[in-house]
Amino acid sequence: MNVLIIGSGGREHALAWKIKQSPLLGALHAIPGSAAIAGLAQCPPIGQDDFEGIAAYCAEQKIDLVVVGPEVPLSKGIADFLTAKGVKVFGPSQQGAMLEASKQFAKEFMDRNLLPTAAFTALVSPAFAREKVKENKKYPVVIKADGLAAGKGVRICASEAEALEAVSDFMEKRIHGYSGSKVILEEFLTGREASVMALVDGEDFLMLPVSRDHKRLSDHDLGPNTGGMGAIAPLDLPPRDLEIIQNDILRKFVDGIKKENIDFRGVIYVGLMFTPDGPKVLEFNTRFGDPETQALMPVIKTDLLELLAACADGQLKGKTLEVNPGVCVTVVLSAEGYPENPQKGAEITGLGQVPGGVEVFHSGTARSGGKTLTAGGRVLAVTALAPALAQAREKAYAAAGKIQFKGMHYRKDIGL
Ligand code: AMP
């Protein structure tokens, strides 16, 4: 099977690393890929938004399966476009991707299909939003921009004044552009969070090991929200929670997309909170998590390519998942100034001293003049699998300690 991965980050590097191990693989390609992914795949100079260019490349290289990493091309309809050209795609249709790209669409889908989630009101104009905020008596309350905002569109508001400020920032000042043209007012939930990902072929689902992201920049969950500073997988969950996740969330999700004729052959990522009333959905993403995927790939023993192709073919029924024993820890090394204003171009040294058995997935690096340079906010994802959490942490942190670049930052408490 000739495979094309769309994307360029650490998630796509980890997917390429795993797919490369498949006995079913012919040639591996990535668009746009990265300097690191180029070590595993051919990376032609085509942009990930150039759907025509991608389709032509698929025809030329006889691509059997396209695996889409990021949400933006999905929300622009890359799966629909390529499918119409006869190319097989792992990744949902544009309508399916709306479950991530519009929180209102996602919340109304959950409501119609009875998935457990926080109570909400969709606010479609600033005047209506202010009226609803003034009616709200319970604080904190959560205000979310409807559209994609790279993880920055959620405010936990402690008072009416803060909620009104969020409404004004999102809807009038448009700090996240069009994504704030609508907002969601949502009940505040409490509890620990987890990332539940499942492969979906339109009829069936296969749940992957559960992982946990660490979203805040600094230790003890302090500092600003980021795309994710580290992850662990798998998480052990009580049977009661697992049952709810499988029956009340994933089963109802798949029944919902079927009933509503949403073409969804890809991965659903459920951002989950274990509230005192049981697990509830905080959000959907319609793609693999980053950095959760980096922690997940070493845990999965089954041939991932076989599963992704089965999803695209609607043939997931009867497929099972085997996992490797142990726990995987991913520590993200971020650039100076991340997340507000990441500095690029610092030389990275020590990569050659990382011991065997530790994978370093590249999220944002470039090669220049024989050097590896920082080229993004999240730079590297240092990943180690070991029989137990403490050993995995020790291995990952020992490897991270070998790597240096100016302004390098990482959390010391991933997995604690
Ligand atoms: P989201 O992008 O919707 O996952 O939100 C980002 C983060 O905001 C989540 O990981 C939670 O930590 C927090 N959050 C979102 N919705 C709620 C809620 N209803 N109650 C409490 N915290 C929330």
Ligand code: GLY
């Ligand atoms: N790590 C969070 C995400 O992928 O959205």
